[in-house]
Amino acid sequence: MPAQRVMLDVLKGETASPPPLWMMRQAGRYLPEYRELRKKAGSFLDLCYNPDFAVEVTLQPIRRFGFDASILFSDILVVPHALGRDLRFEEGRGPLMTPITASEIANLDGSNFHHHLKPVYETVKRLRGELPEQTTLIGFCGAPWTLATYMIAGHGTPDQAPSRLFAYREPEAMARLLSKLSDYSARYLIKQIEAGVDVVQIFDSWSGVLDEACFEAFCVRPVAEIVRQVRAVYPDVLIIGFPKGAGNRYSSYREKTGVTGLGLDWTVPLSQAQALQAGGAVQGNLDPLRLVAGGRALSEGVDAILKALGAGPLIFNLGHGITPETPIEHVEAMIRQVRSFSGQ
DSSP, X not given: OOTTOHHHHHHTTOOOSXXXXXXXXXXXXXXXXXXXXXXXXXXXXXXXXXXHHHHHHHHXXXXXXXXXXXXXXXXXXXXXXXXXXXXXXXXXXXXXXXXXXXXXXXXXXXXXXXXXXXXXXXXXXXXXXXXXXXOEEEEEEEXXXXXXXXXXXXXXXXXXXXXXXXXXXXXXXXXXXXXXXHHHHHXXXXXXXXXXXXXXXXXXXXXXXXOHHHIIIIIIHHHHHHHHXXXXXXXXXXXXXXXXXXXXXXXXXXXXXXXXXXXXXXXXXXXXXXXXXXXXXXXXXXXXXHHHHOHHHHHHHHHHHHHHHTTSSEEEEESSOOOTTOOHHHHHHHHHHHHTOOOO
């Protein structure tokens, strides 16, 4: 891989000054060009499954901002969709599915899995040919626990109570569901790597709602299994784990899962982030609402992260995805501030 893909060097433990920069959800509704294409596409899933649209949307923030990394435009729920579960997106409500029951888990059908996801792999192949040579291409999947929360509840919930109750009442069924999702998520990432991504990220957006025992069983072990299966095929692949809300469990999460880098949410204290950085690359962790606010709130937040973490392996990012109401000029101001940073 070309040495100029700075993010890869940082994930291997090197320090870059200024640090590489990208944003979660950087291809999205805050961009007028995205909103225009979204109207043309029809449904959100049409946007994800049409390589012409998905390539264009992925490239939009790279053209506009020149980020150091580009993340494949798709959705974490394409994995259960490819296993035969229904999926639709409604404006103002997000993803909706028919809730899965314990007895239906055995019927999850992977016979059409890779054929269903063929447009995603085609998008990756085309992106690698169209992105600037120095731009890292990131693939991704949702972690099994986070996928399970949507499959069990049928929609997003504030604290994932339906899935937690399901796990307590139907522990064997939950174990079967997480195991199946681990296996197919690993296959999905392997195909993305084969198609041309440089690094993969595993999003566990709901790990923060779990108690200690459940975090180990539902978050750590399934992700460790994905990492094991992917590395059995691609031993040197770089993997970022993002267990949002993991708090003081971040360190053990990295150790037990084997991920290369840690994506940190905005609640992680910078003193803790420094300690985590001693064990490898960290990514994050600006509060997305500082980016919405702009001005002093933004500049102070960026400055604090750069001062605390800029002398080690850091990928500058938000602590979660950018929100639709974010002004573009605030993104530009953040980029200028990060790019002007010198660790000297």
